[in-house]
Amino acid sequence: MxxxxxxxxxxxxxxxxxxxxxxxxxxxxxxxxxxxxxxxxxxxxxxxxxxxxxxxxxxxxxxxxxxxxxxxxxxxxxxxxxxxxxxxxxxxxxxxxxxxxxxxxxxxxxxxxxxxxxxxxxxxxxxxxxxxxxxxxxxxxxxxAAGVEVGAPDLGFLDSDIAGFDLPERIALLVPGGAPHRPAKRWPAANFAELGRYLAGQGITPVLIGTAAEANEIAQIRAACPAARDLHGRTGFADLAALGRRALVAIGNDTGPMHLIAAAGGRSVVLFSHESDPERISPRGPWVAIRRKPSLQDLPVKEVIEALPALQREAAGG
Structure with a gap:
């Protein structure tokens, strides 16, 4: 043909x-x-x-x-x-x-x-x-097989003016959500809160991303980490891409927003349990780090924190 x-x-x-x-x-x-x-x-x-x-x-x-x-x-x-x-x-x-x-x-x-x-x-x-x-x-x-060669994705078409969120200069995105019917894909809210407190101690403001389905988890994180900013229910696809590029790092479960943030160029640490296989489906790129445990209940905050400086050095070419 x-x-x-x-x-x-x-x-x-x-x-x-x-x-x-x-x-x-x-x-x-x-x-x-x-x-x-x-x-x-x-x-x-x-x-x-x-x-x-x-x-x-x-x-x-x-x-x-x-x-x-x-x-x-x-x-x-x-x-x-x-x-x-x-x-x-x-x-x-x-x-x-x-x-x-x-x-x-x-x-x-x-x-x-x-x-x-x-x-x-x-x-x-x-x-x-x-x-x-x-x-x-x-x-x-x-x-x-049809003569079409695939290259790297380019999400440059997704951008947004995020000035209206009135965020400080140094931010990190926390994405505690996941498919409601697969709770084993979620790192505990208490761990996100502990990570948020660590980031705040480094002069980095945690910014919480999610939908109404994560409202309870986000409320728990904010209660335990008052320094966190809450944007749940306020971000569209273009906002996520723009925030991901602006943030020092994004940390979250294996969920759609983390895929979008990573594909847009955001430095990311993505958390996996036995519920999904990063060999088959995971964000990709030199700016992505994967941390996995059979149960995310057993993934310590310390191990996630240890991924952050290495990731930032790699993104800077160091």
Whole structure:
């Protein structure tokens, strides 16, 4: 096929996965500068996708299954009517595999779009989630099968005027949140408070980042560390990127905001438990340090503190 003129990219996922996929999105646009490229994603990531400037349109996928056939077949009909030449399945899930087969069943006698992904029968078939490799490497391999070379992500498009937060010059971000249904991914609030007190003693103001879901943890940290500033519920994607670049360091659990801060260039220490594998999914870059214990209850504050000066020396090239 000639260079595809109409392209669909599918990526739902969590925030961390979506941020890591930015390099893939940018590689697809570089490889197809004149194509009409549409992203099929979920509602939380529409602002981030639109801010990137990489897509001509962003569609919301209701992620309907067979229990909601009208919504499911509505998505398939919309994709079919757009007459895409190629589909990049960056989600690589059972759901998108279903999309692959339904598109073929619904196009009798007509050429189906090329499909770059793990679905059996795909024109550019690649491996799925089985290999124990980082998701960024698997995506790069997937796109290479279609002649697309992935480079480093560039989140320069995400920026914000953070003067309104009225923060002091020397700040460190603390990100105590995580998926509500996976509490084992969270370092104890008492440990964040102890770390905050240490930072305050070094003349660095701790700044608490999170959503309403972390309100209780953040209240506990502030009660035990009065020097901390509370920005929970006040930061959008662009604010997180700008704050990450401004901060001396960000320390947090394996959660979406830490992926975004690290990808934007923020120096980061990311805390992992047995609940997630940094070999498969973690923020990446020379400015990222990983600390891991099977249980984050057993990760001492001292060990996290020891990561901070080394990280800052590395970021300075020392």
């Amino acid at each position: 000639a260079d595809p003129a109409r392209i669909l990219v599918i990526k739902h996922s969590a925030l961390g996965d979506f941020v890591l996929a930015t390099a893939s999105f940018q590689a697809i646009r570089r490889s197809h500068p004149d194509a009409r490229i549409v992203l099929l994603t979920t509602k939380p990531f529409v602002p981030l996708a639109e801010a990137s400037g990489l897509f001509d349109a962003v569609w919301i996928d209701p992620r309907a299954g067979l229990t909601r056939p009208a919504a499911l077949f509505g998505v398939i009909a919309r994709i079919r009517q757009a007459r895409f030449d190629r589909i990049y399945d960056l989600q690589r899930s059972q759901r998108t595999g279903t999309y692959f087969w339904l598109l073929r069943l619904s196009r009798p006698g007509r050429r189906a779009p090329e499909w770059v992904g793990p679905a059996p029968g795909a024109s550019h078939r690649t491996s799925g989630h089985t290999a124990r490799r980082h998701i960024a490497e698997r995506e790069a391999e997937q796109l290479r």
